[in-house]
Amino acid sequence: MTERLQKIIAAAGLASRREAEKWIADGRVAVNGRKAVLGDVASAQDVVTVDGRKVDIAERKFYILLNKPVGYVTTLHDPQGRPIVTDLVKAVRARLFPVGRLDLNTEGLLLLTNDGDFAHHLAHPRHAVEKTYLVRVRGLLGESAKQRLVQGVSLDDGLTAPARVEKIRSTGNHTWFELTIHEGRNRQVRRMCEAVGLPVSRLKRIRVASLDVGDLPVGKYRFLSPGEVARLKRL
Numbered sequence: 001m002t003e004r005l006q007k008i009i010a011a012a013g014l015a016s017r018r019e020a021e022k023w024i025a026d027g028r029v030a031v032n033g034r035k036a037v038l039g040d041v042a043s044a045q046d047v048v049t050v051d052g053r054k055v056d057i058a059e060r061k062f063y064i065l066l067n068k069p070v071g072y073v074t075t076l077h078d079p080q081g082r083p084i085v086t087d088l089v090k091a092v093r094a095r096l097f098p099v100g101r102l103d104l105n106t107e108g109l110l111l112l113t114n115d116g117d118f119a120h121h122l123a124h125p126r127h128a129v130e131k132t133y134l135v136r137v138r139g140l141l142g143e144s145a146k147q148r149l150v151q152g153v154s155l156d157d158g159l160t161a162p163a164r165v166e167k168i169r170s171t172g173n174h175t176w177f178e179l180t181i182h183e184g185r186n187r188q189v190r191r192m193c194e195a196v197g198l199p200v201s202r203l204k205r206i207r208v209a210s211l212d213v214g215d216l217p218v219g220k221y222r223f224l225s226p227g228e229v230a231r232l233k234r235l
């Protein structure tokens with residue numbers, strides 16, 4: 001993310017933008033050791049100095065909750081040219097990346113940030129962050145299938161950790177329920193349900209830790225409040 005030098009100097013609290021422009025014009029500002037001119041830009045990777053003293057360019061951190069639509073990939077580049085989740089947050093001028101993954105066909109709560117430590121913290125298995133999915137499966141969820149989901153299902157990468165199954169309701173030959181897990185294996189919910197004989201026909205993540213997707217429309221996002229960010233960092 002590049003910014004004009006006067007903005008960087010002002011954001012560091014050293015001067016107003018107007019004053020900083022004057023400093024640049026007066027030749028007091030350098031980028032990576034080379035004297036800057038008005039209009040020059042720099043990023044957090046550059047060394048900006050005023051009178052030889054380093055300016056602290058901390059990049060502003062963004063924490064965004066997106067309601068991901070089906071049909072978007074959570075990678076940053078897609079060789080097949082499919083839409084990517086960051087297309088939906090283009091108005092935010094930062095290098096955002098998703099915290100964890102959701103499948104192409106999964107919708108719902110996805111966090112995006114440019115704070116690598118935050119993303120790493122939330123995704124770390126040690127913190128066992130709870131994720132709740134609203135699942136629709138083909139077939140009826142009987143007591144024995146439910147108990148298997150709750151107690152652990154044997155998948156090709158091992159037994160799943162205990163989970164919660166709640167709010168079960170059946171419509172015709174489909175069943176809807178909420179499944180809460182705290183692991184983050186690839187396609188975990190789909191594989192767990194498949195393993196108990198219930199193919200997933202719709203999957204939406206509705207909660208991550210203390211965050212709820214609420215009534216945020218599909219494809220829209222909101223910024224997390226400072227309190228929400230602090231709570232997630234404390235996990």
Ligand code: URA
Pocket residue numbers: 101102103104106186187188189190191203
């Ligand atoms: N489990 C899945 O199977 N898919 C997702 O996208 C998320 C969790």
